[in-house]
Amino acid sequence: AQSVTQLGSHVSVSEGALVLLRCNYSSSVPPYLFWYVQYPNQGLQLLLKYTTGATLVKGINGFEAEFKKSETSFHLTKPSAHMSDAAEYFCAVTPRGGGGNKLTFGTGTQLKVEL
Amino acid sequence: DTGVSQDPRHKITKRGQNVTFRCDPISEHNRLYWYRQTLGQGPEFLTYFQNEAQLEKSRLLSDRFSAERPKGSFSTLEIQRTEQGDSAMYLCASSQSTSGGTYLRNEQFFGPGTRLTVL
Numbered sequence: 466a467q468s469v470t471q472l473g474s475h476v477s478v479s480e481g482a483l484v485l486l487r488c489n490y491s492s493s494v495p496p497y498l499f500w501y502v503q504y505p506n507q508g509l510q511l512l513l514k515y516t517t518g519a520t521l522v523k524g525i526n527g528f529e530a531e532f533k534k535s536e537t538s539f540h541l542t543k544p545s546a547h548m549s550d551a552a553e554y555f556c557a558v559t560p561r562g563g564g565g566n567k568l569t570f571g572t573g574t575q576l577k578v579e580l
Numbered sequence: 581d582t583g584v585s586q587d588p589r590h591k592i593t594k595r596g597q598n599v600t601f602r603c604d605p606i607s608e609h610n611r612l613y614w615y616r617q618t619l620g621q622g623p624e625f626l627t628y629f630q631n632e633a634q635l636e637k638s639r640l641l642s643d644r645f646s647a648e649r650p651k652g653s654f655s656t657l658e659i660q661r662t663e664q665g666d667s668a669m670y671l672c673a674s675s676q677s678t679s680g681g682t683y684l685r686n687e688q689f690f691g692p693g694t695r696l697t698v699l
Contacts (some may be wrong), residue, residue, distance in 0.1 A: 509687075
C-alpha cells in the first residue's frame with residue numbers, strides 16, 4: 466500500500482523568503498506524484514505533477530518540485546513567498562498503471578506567510 | 581463556469597437524519613471520484629465511477645453510505661442515519677480517462693466540496 470508523509474503540519478515563512486514543503490512517499494514502485502493547494506473553504510487546485518521525464522517540474526504560481534527517487538521525496542519549493550501563498554498544501558500519489566487513479570494524500574502542511 | 585460543482589456547499593443536520601449531496605462533473609469527463617476530508621487531515625478516497633459503473637469502494641464507505649451515477653453524468657452521495665463522526669468535507673473530482681491509461685489525461689479536477697456538520 467502506498468503512503469505519503471508530509472513533515473511539518475505548519476510552516477511559517479517571511480514574505481520574500483524561500484518556501485520548502487517536504488513530502489516523502491512509500492511505494493515499491495515510484496508512483497505519480499502531485500502537489501495540491503487548498504484555500505479556506507475551497508476545493509483542491511493542482512499546483513504541479515510528476516509523471517515521467519525531467520525530475521524538476523514547474524507548476525503554477527512560481528512553485529516547483531523535484532522528484533528524487535533515491536530519497537523517495539518530492540519536496541515543493543518557491544524561491545520567494547508571497548502573502549497570497551498562505552494556504553494548505555497537500556502532497557498526493559497514485560500508482561502507475563491502473564488502480565483507477567485514485568489519489569492518496571498526505572496530512573497536509575499549513576503555510577503561513579508573515580510580513 | 582465549466583468546472584466541477586457541488587451542492588449544497590454546507591449542510592447542517594441532526595444525528596440520525598439522512599442527507600444527500602450532489603456533484604456535477606466537467607461535462608466530458610467519464611470518471612467521477614468522491615473523497616472525504618476531516619479536520620486536519622488530507623482527503624481520503626471513498627469511491628469512484630467510470631461512466632455509470634461504480635468500480636471501487638473504500639472500506640471507509642460503510643453500509644450507511646451509498647453513491648450513484650445513474651446516467652454517467654452527475655452523481656449523488658447519500659448518508660443514512662448520520663452520526664457525528666460523519667462530519668467532514670465531502671469532495672468530488674472528475675477526470676477524463678484514456679484507453680491507454682496515460683495519466684496526463686487523467687488529471688482530477690476538484691469541486692469546492694460540501695461541508696457536513698452533524699449535531
